[in-house]
Amino acid sequence: MSGKPSGEPSGKPKGDQHHIGLLNGFAAYGMWGLVPLFWPLLKPAGAAEILAHRMVWSLAFVAVALLVIRRWAWAGELLRQPRKLGLVTIAAAFITVNWGVYIWAVNSGHVVEASLGYFINPLVTIAMGVLLLKERLRPAQWAAVGVGLAAVIVLAVGYGQPPWISLTLAFSFATYGLVKKKVNLGGIESLAAETAIQFLPALAYLLWLGAHGEATFAEEGVGHATLLASTGIVTALPLVCFGAAAIRVPLSTLGLLQYMAPVFQFLLGILYFHESMPLERWAGFALVWLALILLTTDAWRTARRGRAAAAAAIPQETPPAGSPNPLDRADTADTVEA
Numbered sequence: 074m075s076g077k078p079s080g081e082p083s084g085k086p087k088g089d090q091h092h093i094g095l096l097n098g099f100a101a102y103g104m105w106g107l108v109p110l111f112w113p114l115l116k117p118a119g120a121a122e123i124l125a126h127r128m129v130w131s132l133a134f135v136a137v138a139l140l141v142i143r144r145w146a147w148a149g150e151l152l153r154q155p156r157k158l159g160l161v162t163i164a165a166a167f168i169t170v171n172w173g174v175y176i177w178a179v180n181s182g183h184v185v186e187a188s189l190g191y192f193i194n195p196l197v198t199i200a201m202g203v204l205l206l207k208e209r210l211r212p213a214q215w216a217a218v219g220v221g222l223a224a225v226i227v228l229a230v231g232y233g234q235p236p237w238i239s240l241t242l243a244f245s246f247a248t249y250g251l252v253k254k255k256v257n258l259g260g261i262e263s264l265a266a267e268t269a270i271q272f273l274p275a276l277a278y279l280l281w282l283g284a285h286g287e288a289t290f291a292e293e294g295v296g297h298a299t300l301l302a303s304t305g306i307v308t309a310l311p312l313v314c315f316g317a318a319a320i321r322v323p324l325s326t327l328g329l330l331q332y333m334a335p336v337f338q339f340l341l342g343i344l345y346f347h348e349s350m351p352l353e354r355w356a357g358f359a360l361v362w363l364a365l366i367l368l369t370t371d372a373w374r375t376a377r378r379g380r381a382a383a384a385a386a387i388p389q390e391t392p393p394a395g396s397p398n399p400l401d402r403a404d405t406a407d408t409v410e411a
Contacts, residue, residue, distance in 0.1 A: 093321060101311045101330075109342070115300055115304075117293065126290070127307075128169075134308070135264050148265075157256060164267055182348060185354075186236055186238045187239070187338060190241070190243045193361055198250060213367050217367040220363050221360070225240070227357040228353070231353030289301075
């Protein structure tokens with residue numbers, strides 16, 4: 074027995090753990106960023122059928138994973154807590170909306186607008202914190218929210234209407250994150266609970282499609298059926314990688330990595346799907362990116378000040394009499410964090 078806490082990575086030096094965490098973070102956000110390439114492969118299935126398969130096969134995938142790691146105690150505890158179970162149900166409802174709108178947007182030629190939803194998600198999360206949790210913002214955060222609001226107005230003028238796809242994705246995912254924070258379940262446990270709630274309605278819908286001759290699962294060949302079944306892996310694997318990253322790298326690092334996904338989606342929308350980007354849309358995106366730069370810079374500075382304050386609060390031990398003073402060493406500069 075090593076004596077280390079069960080939730081802490083063990084067996085490798087801290088540097089190796091950080092490296093593994095970074096690789097998992099890149100893998101998670103990279104997969105989320107490249108997923109627009111996957112959904113069109115599932116045609117002629119419609120967005121609703123793809124969504125239902127995603128729910129059904131995600132539960133199958135996480136159930137196998139939980140069997141392998143033998144982690145079931147949380148399920149009994151959850152069933153004995155009606156309030157927590159209700160929150161999981163609310164989270165499942167919002168992630169259903171998010172998944173469904175995202176799949177429809179990608180397969181309908183709105184990849185760029187979908188990417189915008191995840192760019193503005195941090196700004197929506199902050200705004201919800203102010204409105205719902207009565208959080209107080211720093212001046213830079215207020216500035217970021219203001220610039221983000223201006224971006225939405227510019228984009229609304231450019232589109233001729235508010236960017237509903239982006240706003241739906243941003244608000245549904247921000248609400249989902251807010252509810253998950255209150256539920257406080259691990260990544261794979263949370264996905265298992267949510268997909269368990271989604272499973273019966275999704276299965277009922279697929280059976281209804283089959284009864285009316287509208288299901289594509291058994292009609293488009295083995296390859297199509299395999300791709301639909303793989304939606305479970307596409308959903309769960311990035312989450313597993315994210316969970317591995319979250320326990321190994323600082324939140325500030327994850328906060329920077331999160332922009333990988335919408336950047337990849339944005340580039341795919343322009344370079345691969347050849348979606349149009351008129352001048353007013355570029356202006357709106359530029360304002361969003363400015364808001365994110367303000368937000369990220371403020372978060373980085375705040376985290377740096379917090380670390381400095383914590384280090385200053387640690388009492389310095391007085392060395393025993395006669396022992397060498399480490400500050401007298403010539404290589405002191407190498408031992409002090411910049």
